[in-house]
Amino acid sequence: MAGHQDGTRFGRRAALALGGLLLTSCALPTAPADTAARDVRRLLGRRAAALLSRDRAAFLDVLAPGEEGLRSTQGEEFDHLAGVPLKDWEYRLTGLDRTGGSTVTARVDLRHRIDGYDTVPAVCARRIDLVRADGQWYVARDRPGRGGAQELWQQGQVTVARGRRSVVLGTGHSRERLRRIAEAADGAADAVARTWTRERDLKTVLLVPPSLDAMGALLGEPAAGYRGIAAVTTGASVQGRRTSADRVIVNPEAYDVLGAVGRQVVLTHETAHVATRTDTTAATPMWLSEGFADWVAYRDSDRTAAQIAPELQRTVRRDGPPAALPADPDFRFSGDADRLAGAYEGGWLACRMIVERRDEATLLAFYRDVGGHPQRDGALEAALQRRLGTTPEEFTARWRTYVRSELA
Incomplete structure (x- = not known):
């Protein structure tokens, strides 16, 4: 037992001694902090300021020496923007990836506003490769980020x-x-x-x-x-x-x-x-967002339902009204063109039915209620009950009857 106790005491002394060594090592000079992110932000800030002030030379000075192709392309883009009324132009760094000892790739959100029109910036993702030479960072490549737009x-x-x-x-x-x-x-x-x-x-x-x-x-x-x-x-x-x-x-x-x-x-x-951007959310089904936009577009038109919804009319006359309101996948641009047209027309008729059987104010309130729901599940059900006193099943049945009466 005594030996065990001695061993424990020795262990504690060793730990204290090791702690002293660790404290001593922490006091030694450390390597310089990596300033790449800070330096890249400053470089991109100078680039943005040069564009806004229409200083072509300063805009191009941040490019890597010897990259004549890049200089030519970037100079053309600078010139192409000459007549655009820009309010803001900002490169917001969202990430920095080390790709080598003297190279990095910056993930950037390019944010710009058109003066007199934009209340918030338009945002697009960019990936900017940079190289360090003679103590300076330079842009070596500027390309689209996620989405590739x-x-x-x-x-x-x-x-x-x-x-x-x-x-x-x-x-x-x-x-x-x-x-x-x-x-x-x-x-x-x-x-x-x-x-x-x-x-x-x-x-x-x-x-x-x-x-x-x-x-x-x-x-x-x-x-x-x-x-x-x-x-x-x-x-x-x-x-x-x-x-x-x-x-x-x-x-x-x-x-x-x-x-x-x-x-x-x-x-x-x-x-x-x-106009409806902030009231259109993940809770909003496509038939409602697209149908509402079409209802606004045709609101003052004197065209008949058959003239506005010819594809859906063909479907109704051939097969009867659809069994359900258009689903989100029906609105894919890459899908069948006739199906796409019919989906838009079906959404438009649903919104038109609400206005005819209630009024415009009800449709607007219904739209906002659906988009204001915290999630997709239950959004339509809650808004239908609150604004129309009905259920999705009853609403769909009424819509099918309305479609038949307008297009058969």
């Missing part, structure tokens, strides 16, 4: 046309053509603001790329999925707060084949998405 100024010189409520940025189009789109966008914003009165001061930013393929590049998606789609809207919100500014992206090929009425409907539909 391009920016409009990477597709050519940006021409700008301003409207009362809109600004149109285009590449490969005349200013006069962009002005006509701005006039239609102004009318769309007027129509939406009359309905969605929360957005009385609604303004929109539209992008018009030179082609369908260029539209796909802006979206980071295969262009074929958007063939025949005249426009789409991008943007993001979280818990009722915009986190990335909306952009209405026009497909010039599909937009051109529409008449004046069709163009107005398309832009009003997309503008409705802009």
Whole structure:
């Protein structure tokens, strides 16, 4: 037992001695702190400031020496942005990956605002490779981040046309053509603001790329999925707060084949998405968000249901009304075109039915209630009960009867 006790005492003395050694080693000089993140932030800050002040030389000075191809590309992008009314331009560092002793890759959110139009920045992810030489960091490569989407100024010189409520940025189009789109966008914003009165001061930013393929590049998606789609809207919100500014992206090929009425409907539909962004959440089914946007777009139209919903009418006359409201997958652009059209038409008729059997105020309140629910499960049920005094099953049955009566 004594030996055991001695061993314990010896162990304690050794631990104390070792602790002293550890304390002594902690007091030794340490390696210099890694300042890469701080230095990269400063470099990107200088780059942003140079762009906003239109200092081309300073914008290019941060590029790696000898990278003439990069210098040429970046110089062109700088020039392409010359006419764009930028309020802000910021590179926000979200991560830094060591790729070598003197190389890193910065994960960056590029955030910019159009002066007079954006209340929050538009955000796109970038990956920027940097190299350290002679004690300085330099940009060696700048490429798309997650999603792989391009920016409009990477597709050519940006021409700008301003409207009362809109600004149109285009590449490969005349200013006069962009002005006509701005006039239609102004009318769309007027129509939406009359309905969605929360957005009385609604303004929109539209992008018009030179082609369908260029539209796909802006979206980071295969262009074929958007063939025949005249426009789409991008943007993001979280818990009722915009986190990335909306952009209405026009497909010039599909937009051109529409008449004046069709163009107005398309832009009003997309503008409705802009207006309802913060009330459209993961709880909102696609039939409601797309149906509501179509209802706003056709609100003042004198067209009949059969004229507005020809694909759904063909289905009804062949097979009877659909068994259920359109599901989210029915709205995929890459799917069957007839099915896609029928899904939009079915959502529109559901919203139209609510207005006809109740009123516009009920539809607006119903929309906000669904989007305001904390999760998808139960959102529709709660809003239907509160605003319409019904269940999803009863609502679907009434919708099927309404579709038959309007389209059979």
